[in-house]
Amino acid sequence: MRILSMVFSIMLLGLLMFGSLGLPLIGDKDSPAAEHVSPRYIEKAYKETGSPNLVTAVLADYRSYDTLGETTVIFIAGAATILILRTAAGRKNAEGGSDE
Amino acid sequence: MNELLSNIIYFLIAVLFVFGLYGMLDKRNFMKKLMAMNIMQISVIIFFLALGQKLDATLPILVHGLEGVDQYVNPLPHALMLTAIVVSLSTTGVALALLLRIQDRYEDLEEPEILRGMDK
Amino acid sequence: MNRPFGTTILDTAFRYMVPFIMVYGVYVLLHGEYSPGGGFQAGALLAIAVVLTRLVQGREAVFDMKGDTAIILAGLGTLIYAGLGVLTVIWGGNFLDYAAIPLDLHAKELRPLGILVIEVGVTICVMGVIIAIYDALTRKDDDI
Numbered sequence: 001m002r003i004l005s006m007v008f009s010i011m012l013l014g015l016l017m018f019g020s021l022g023l024p025l026i027g028d029k030d031s032p033a034a035e036h037v038s039p040r041y042i043e044k045a046y047k048e049t050g051s052p053n054l055v056t057a058v059l060a061d062y063r064s065y066d067t068l069g070e071t072t073v074i075f076i077a078g079a080a081t082i083l084i085l086r087t088a089a090g091r092k093n094a095e096g097g098s099d100e
Numbered sequence: 101m102n103e104l105l106s107n108i109i110y111f112l113i114a115v116l117f118v119f120g121l122y123g124m125l126d127k128r129n130f131m132k133k134l135m136a137m138n139i140m141q142i143s144v145i146i147f148f149l150a151l152g153q154k155l156d157a158t159l160p161i162l163v164h165g166l167e168g169v170d171q172y173v174n175p176l177p178h179a180l181m182l183t184a185i186v187v188s189l190s191t192t193g194v195a196l197a198l199l200l201r202i203q204d205r206y207e208d209l210e211e212p213e214i215l216r217g218m219d220k
Numbered sequence: 221m222n223r224p225f226g227t228t229i230l231d232t233a234f235r236y237m238v239p240f241i242m243v244y245g246v247y248v249l250l251h252g253e254y255s256p257g258g259g260f261q262a263g264a265l266l267a268i269a270v271v272l273t274r275l276v277q278g279r280e281a282v283f284d285m286k287g288d289t290a291i292i293l294a295g296l297g298t299l300i301y302a303g304l305g306v307l308t309v310i311w312g313g314n315f316l317d318y319a320a321i322p323l324d325l326h327a328k329e330l331r332p333l334g335i336l337v338i339e340v341g342v343t344i345c346v347m348g349v350i351i352a353i354y355d356a357l358t359r360k361d362d363d364i
Contacts, residue, residue: 005125013118020110025103027155029170034154038176039169046162050332051253054160054175059182059258060335064316067338068301070183071345075298077190078349082291084197085356161255186260186346193353200357 109150116143128211130202134195141188145181152177234276238283241269249343253332259339263346270347271354287355294348300341304334 024031045057059067116139123136152174158166160175203209206217245265248257273283305316313320318334319327 002126005122009118009122009125012121013114016114016117017111020107020114023110024151026106026109026150027153027157029154029157031151033151033177034169034174038174041175042160042169042172045175048331049335050328051335052162053253053255053258054162054172055178055182055256056253056258056335056339058175058179060338061318061331063179064305064338067183067342068305068316070187071298071301071342073187074190074349075294075345077187077194078294078352079291081190081193081197081353082287082356084194084201085359159256182258182260186264190349190353193349193357196353196357 110147113143113147113150116140116146130199130209130211130214134192134199137195138188138192141184145184145188148177148181148184230276234272238269238273241265241272245269245343249339250336252339253335259342260346262339263343264350266343266347267350267354270351274354274358285351285355287352287359290348290351290355292348294345294352297341297344297346297348300344301338304337304341308334 024033028034041054041058041062045054045062046052049057049061051057051061120136120138120140120143123139124133127133127136154170154173157171157173160172160178162172166172199209202214206214208214208217242265245262248265249259249262252258252262270283270285273281308317308320309315311320311322316334316338318331321330321334323330323333325333
């Protein structure tokens with residue numbers, strides 16, 4: 001089993017390395033990631049949102065609906081943590097009570 | 101030279117990803133599986149940040165006297181990964197809570213022990 | 221459990237560190253539009269102040285927040301965020317379109333204001349969630 005997972009991992013590593021040969025160079029100004037929407041953010045974000053920090057402008061204004069979803073996700077995750085552990089302790093207390 | 105350097109960064113990210121995957125496949129302890137999953141997450145985050153990089157560019161906060169698209173790195177991966185980091189934190193919290201529940205129920209986190217406990 | 225690591229050095233050092241961490245958290249929140257920062261980082265810093273106190277002083281920490289209070293705070297933060305979105309719809313704009321806030325300001329001043337409001341919501345949410353997770357994971361079974 002260990003041999004199998006090791007062989008699979010090494011094959012995947014080779015595949016990923018081969019695939020990374022086709023990626024743009026680090027620091028390439030004309031890479032596809034820097035072409036479509038990113039120049040618009042850099043040029044117009046201050047005029048449109050009034051925030052010099054472009055990350056804040058993208059996070060809280062252009063994509064604020066997305067951030068609302070993320071905030072809801074982390075709130076639900078926190079609530080789920082509390083609920084999972086509370087159920088555990090409650091059940092244990094109930095069992096202890098029935099034993100007595 | 102530049103090509104080689106950037107490929108080395110991608111190779112290192114791939115190595116980190118495969119370390120995480122190998123840990124999730126091979127380790128029997130659920131805590132170690134969770135740590136391996138976090139390593140995979142970090143490698144994906146680093147990959148996104150590496151794609152947003154530009155040569156000779158500064159961080160995406162506008163300052164006077166620096167105008168032009170090529171002067172600032174791409175702000176979009178930073179914004180996406182910022183939320184991804186916080187979401188990974190809270191999902192790790194949920195996973196740890198589930199691990200505590202498993203520990204309560206089966207008194208072990210090793211996979212064979214848990215499977216044996218399920219058969220009982 | 222009284223002070224598991226209660227040495228003098230730890231007890232003194234964290235007393236000096238916690239106020240600065242909290243002030244830095246508020247600075248990161250309020251200055252997040254002009255320097256590196258924002259809601260998520262500020263929330264993490266504010267939560268770390270409480271978690272550090274709990275780590276040093278144990279369960280009898282003076283400066284403490286219970287997990288229930290923390291998760292209620294997190295819900296309030298999310299409510300601030302979503303409530304501003306609904307309010308902007310009521311005020312006649314799009315969802316989360318801060319230019320619709322009915323204040324006598326130019327749109328260029330209204331948008332940073334809206335960003336600040338939702339950053340406050342995100343800060344409270346992240347702070348509450350981190351404290352709640354820490355509190356739930358370190359809770360003992362018998363003190364619910």
